Amino acid sequence: LAKTTQPISMDSYEGQEVNITCSHNNIATNDYITWYQQFPSQGPRFIIQGYKTKVTNEVASLFIPADRKSSTLSLPRVSLSDTAVYYCLVGDVGSTSYGKLTFGQGTILTVHP
């Protein structure tokens, strides 16, 4: 599984856009990039997944450059409730072992009033 590197923590203010970048230099051809959000004492929650270029859903956007060695999770207009840990994971979704996820340290996002 490709190793990922994220900032340990980030701070933002309500209403701002937050971009969290993840580095995955040894991503494989079949690997997808997936981001999860985790609140204290809760299980992680799927946010978004992509393979290349840009993916957008109702909560976030995911930007992936052509070389796919990094990705950026973009959270538009964050609120206090977006304070959480965000994990970037890379893996082959078609693999039978895909569910065996390797979590990195994650990024602690703190949103201030």
Added chain:
Amino acid sequence: GAVVSQHPSWVICKSGTSVKIECRSLDFQATTMFWYRQFPKQSLMLMATSNEGSKATYEQGVEKDKFLINHASLTLSTLTVTSAHPEDSSFYICSKTGGFDEQFFGPGTRLTVL
């Protein structure tokens, strides 16, 4: 709504006792489920893969005789922490793979061993 439930949400037990944690798939059957452990201020760590109708597969360093996994039905996997000790105190989370390859995680079970 939630697609994976866990019971109990928290449990406190005395050292030496065994504790069973249930993980249920609520929306559709799950032949494979996964168990993770998370210590305070640390990331999730995969413990084992639970396979319906067959033995679980454990990650390196996880004692299979201590963490018993039973996946007796297509919607239920159980993790039993046998002879629990304070160092087993942790947040235990199960998951399954969804239809679009996302992982659905349960709400977690906080185990505290006194």
